[in-house]
Amino acid sequence: MENSARSQRTRAAAIQAALTIITRDGPGRLTIDAIARECGSSKGGILHHFRTKDAVLKALLEHQIEQGESLFDGYLAQSLPGRHEPALEAEIESLRTAAAHPKSTTFAIASALADNPELIAAVREREAKHVEAMKKEAADPSVAMVRWSAARGLALSSILGLCPLSEQERMSLFDLLRDDALWDSAQSCIRRRKEAAPQKEKQLL
Incomplete structure (x- = not known):
């Protein structure tokens, strides 16, 4: 249960990070690496939820x-x-x-x-x-x-x-x-x- 809740928090944080990037920097700057940096997660953690x-x-x-x-x-x-x-x-x-x-x-x-x-x-x-x-x-x-x-x-x-x-x-x-x-x-x-x-x-x- 705890792992599931943590996973959902990571996914939600990734979405918010993507929203921030796309609004602040434009859609061309949206990458998996940028999302990971923005939300303070590992690239692997982001790829677990979003492969592309x-x-x-x-x-x-x-x-x-x-x-x-x-x-x-x-x-x-x-x-x-x-x-x-x-x-x-x-x-x-x-x-x-x-x-x-x-x-x-x-x-x-x-x-x-x-x-x-x-x-x-x-x-x-x-x-x-x-x-x-x-x-x-x-x-x-x-x-x-x-x-x-x-x-x-x-x-x-x-x-x-x-x-x-x-x-x-x-x-x-x-x-x-x-x-x-x-x-x-x-x-x-x-x-x-x-x-x-x-x-x-x-x-x-």
Whole structure:
């Protein structure tokens, strides 16, 4: 039992060390030797858990997915009764949290995985599951996707350090993306335009 607990501690320390390296130094600096130095373990101890760099990346990805799911589930549980689109709301709040922490490891890990389609597929699967949930609960799925895509763009540009907006401005935009009343009004306008489109076509004919 003690050996098992020690082994789990070593594995957890290795994952944290890898996260530190990939965030601080970039994915190109992630090696088994670097992980061993960072967490104060032997190379053999790291290799016992991760035989290759890809194995480390897979563990990092699984760690990030678990963290993301935990965050999403937490926001989903906080959603007030009667909210029309709780999954979308939870997703926007999760992205707001990511935007508020620009040194997030998410992009660094994604960069490291760019050449590994098999591992990227796990991220795509998670995204597809959330998109399906958002579409299913939405009165207008296209509007829900606009809101989600905008929140995602804000988060990614913040993580990349490319967003020219202040943190206050970004948070205000997230508030707008969460504002159901605002988007209900937008959906009404969209419906009216769609209904009017066939009539305009007939008039042109």
